[in-house]
Amino acid sequence: MAGQPRRIDRFPATAYIAAMALRDILILPDKRLRQVSEPVKKVDAGIRALVEDMFETMYDAPGIGLAAIQVGTPKRVVTLDLAKKDDPKNPQVFINPEVVWTSEEKAVYEEGCLSIPEYYGDVERPAQVKVKYLDLEAKPHELEASGLLATCLQHEIDHLNGVLFIDHLSKLKRDRVLKKFTKAAKRAAETA
Numbered sequence: 001m002a003g004q005p006r007r008i009d010r011f012p013a014t015a016y017i018a019a020m021a022l023r024d025i026l027i028l029p030d031k032r033l034r035q036v037s038e039p040v041k042k043v044d045a046g047i048r049a050l051v052e053d054m055f056e057t058m059y060d061a062p063g064i065g066l067a068a069i070q071v072g073t074p075k076r077v078v079t080l081d082l083a084k085k086d087d088p089k090n091p092q093v094f095i096n097p098e099v100v101w102t103s104e105e106k107a108v109y110e111e112g113c114l115s116i117p118e119y120y121g122d123v124e125r126p127a128q129v130k131v132k133y134l135d136l137e138a139k140p141h142e143l144e145a146s147g148l149l150a151t152c153l154q155h156e157i158d159h160l161n162g163v164l165f166i167d168h169l170s171k172l173k174r175d176r177v178l179k180k181f182t183k184a185a186k187r188a189a190e191t192a
């Protein structure tokens, strides 16, 4: 994205951190995207710094959701902001998120992923989910989500388990996108 980098409001708990950093987003077929992320044992300054970096990287991309493994850190941390373009920002953090209930009802959304740029596909998932997670103060929460939030939470929690949205598509579609990105990565390596 061209233009001024967009700043986000800092969390009070992390206001002492001097600088956020833009991190590189791992792109398909990077093998690290298939890693299963480790639970966060302690929500400390390191985790808060990671969350700040994730928000900066996510807003810069721009994207609406990011899992820590997408910036190369295999920790169970997810950031989301589903606010509409002209609405105030709504940064949300989910630490050790876990789906504890899914509805029978399904919903289909066209999904995309910052690790699979400019590729979109229709994915069917449970329409409602209950997710438990910790916040930045390590306080436990349980959230019942529907609509876009339910889909995004499932997409990001999949990342923590090494699962990508293309895994929910037909094998034919998945193989095609994988081939395309593998070729592109090879080309980039050759010209680097």
Ligand SMILES: [Zn+2]
Pocket: 112, 113, 114, 115, 155, 159
């Ligand atoms: Zn993704």
